[in-house]
Amino acid sequence: MGIDYYNILKVNRNASVEDLKKAYRRLAMIWHPDKNLTKNKSEAEAKFKQISEAYDVLSDPQKRQIYDLYGEEALKSGQVPSSSGRGYYTNSYYNNGQHPNPNFRFNPRDAEDIYAELFGGSDGGGGGGSAGRRFKEGYFRNNVNGGESSGSSSSVKKAPAVENVLACSLVDLYKGAKKKIKISRTVLDSSGKIRNVEEILTIDIKPGWKKGTKITFPEKGNQEPGVIAADIIFVVDEKPHDVFTRDSNDLVMNQEISLLEALTGKMVELTTLDGRNLAIPVTEMVKPGDELTVANEGMPISKDPRKRGNLRIKFDVRYPSRLSAEQKSDLRRVLGGS
Missing domain, CATH: 2.60.260.20 (Urease metallochaperone UreE, N-terminal domain)
Structure with a gap:
C-alpha cells in the first residue's frame, strides 16, 4: 500500500468527504508552516504537504478508488499489479477486473491551493493564485466561536x-x-x-x-x-531585568559616571545576556543625557536571529555634592577660568 493516507488524516476507511474536510482543517491548523510556531519549520512544511496530499487523494473519487484498490505506488505510476503478482503493467486487469480508470494520470494538487479552498481565500475560497497562497490568519480569528468556516453546513460550535x-x-x-x-x-x-x-x-x-x-x-x-x-x-x-530594558530590537542600559569620568573618559564593563564580558571605551566627553550606541549587541531579530539590534548606553553624570576651596581653585586653573 505504501503511504497510509487514512492514517495520516487519522480517519477510518469509510470516512465521508465532510469527515476528510474536518480532519484536514484540524491538522492544517497545527502544521501549516505559517501557523506552526512550536516545531521545526522544515518538519512542519513536510508534514503539511503530506496532509495535503492525503486529503487530495481521499477527497477525489477517482484517486481514492485507485488508491483503495492498488495502493499509492500504482496511483502515482499509473501501473497496476498483475493478477499473478509478478509486477506491474499499465492499463491491465486486476483479479479479472479492468482498471477502473484506464486513462487516469495522477496529477497532485498544490498544497496551498487546497489550503485556500478549505479555509477560504480572498476570492471567495476557490483556491489558486497569489491570494490563495497567503496564510489566512483571519480564518482563525473569525472562527474562534464558530467552528467550521462560513461555507460549512456544520452546526458544531467551537x-x-x-x-x-x-x-x-x-x-x-x-x-x-x-x-x-x-x-x-x-x-x-x-x-x-x-x-x-x-x-x-x-x-x-x-x-x-x-x-x-x-x-x-x-x-x-x-x-x-x-x-x-x-x-x-x-x-x-x-x-523585568536588573540591567537591561528592551526597546523593540534594542537593549538599553543606564550607566552612572562621575563628573571626572565624563570629562576624561571611562571603560564601561558589562556582562551580556548570553554571558559574555564586554569592555566598552568611552573616549568622548559625556554630557548628561548622552547615549553611546554599540552596534549588534541588542536583541536577536526573530525573523533572522543572526542579526541583532543595538545596545544603547544612557549616561547619567554624577556631580560631586561639594568642592573644597582648593578643588575649586584647581578646576579654575585647569579649565581656564579666572
Whole structure:
C-alpha cells in the first residue's frame, strides 16, 4: 500500500468527504508552516504537504478508488499489479477486473491551493493564485466561536479560545528556551464520558520573540459534548531585568559616571545576556543625557536571529555634592577660568 493516507488524516476507511474536510482543517491548523510556531519549520512544511496530499487523494473519487484498490505506488505510476503478482503493467486487469480508470494520470494538487479552498481565500475560497497562497490568519480569528468556516453546513460550535500569560525572562527571549507547561483538561472517551487528563505542552521560545507573541495549541481546551474544544493560547510577557530594558530590537542600559569620568573618559564593563564580558571605551566627553550606541549587541531579530539590534548606553553624570576651596581653585586653573 505504501503511504497510509487514512492514517495520516487519522480517519477510518469509510470516512465521508465532510469527515476528510474536518480532519484536514484540524491538522492544517497545527502544521501549516505559517501557523506552526512550536516545531521545526522544515518538519512542519513536510508534514503539511503530506496532509495535503492525503486529503487530495481521499477527497477525489477517482484517486481514492485507485488508491483503495492498488495502493499509492500504482496511483502515482499509473501501473497496476498483475493478477499473478509478478509486477506491474499499465492499463491491465486486476483479479479479472479492468482498471477502473484506464486513462487516469495522477496529477497532485498544490498544497496551498487546497489550503485556500478549505479555509477560504480572498476570492471567495476557490483556491489558486497569489491570494490563495497567503496564510489566512483571519480564518482563525473569525472562527474562534464558530467552528467550521462560513461555507460549512456544520452546526458544531467551537468554544472560545483560552489565553494564558507566558512569563519569560529577557535571557529566555535573547537566547531562546524550552518551556514545559502542565495542563489539566477534560476529554471525551470513546464512550462519550468525560474524564480528566493531564498533559505536558512544550513551547520552544525562539530568540528575539517579543512581548505579545502568541503561541496557539489548537483544541487543547476542555472537551464537551457537541462543542469543539477551545484553542489554548499563550501570550508572551517579559519579566523585568536588573540591567537591561528592551526597546523593540534594542537593549538599553543606564550607566552612572562621575563628573571626572565624563570629562576624561571611562571603560564601561558589562556582562551580556548570553554571558559574555564586554569592555566598552568611552573616549568622548559625556554630557548628561548622552547615549553611546554599540552596534549588534541588542536583541536577536526573530525573523533572522543572526542579526541583532543595538545596545544603547544612557549616561547619567554624577556631580560631586561639594568642592573644597582648593578643588575649586584647581578646576579654575585647569579649565581656564579666572
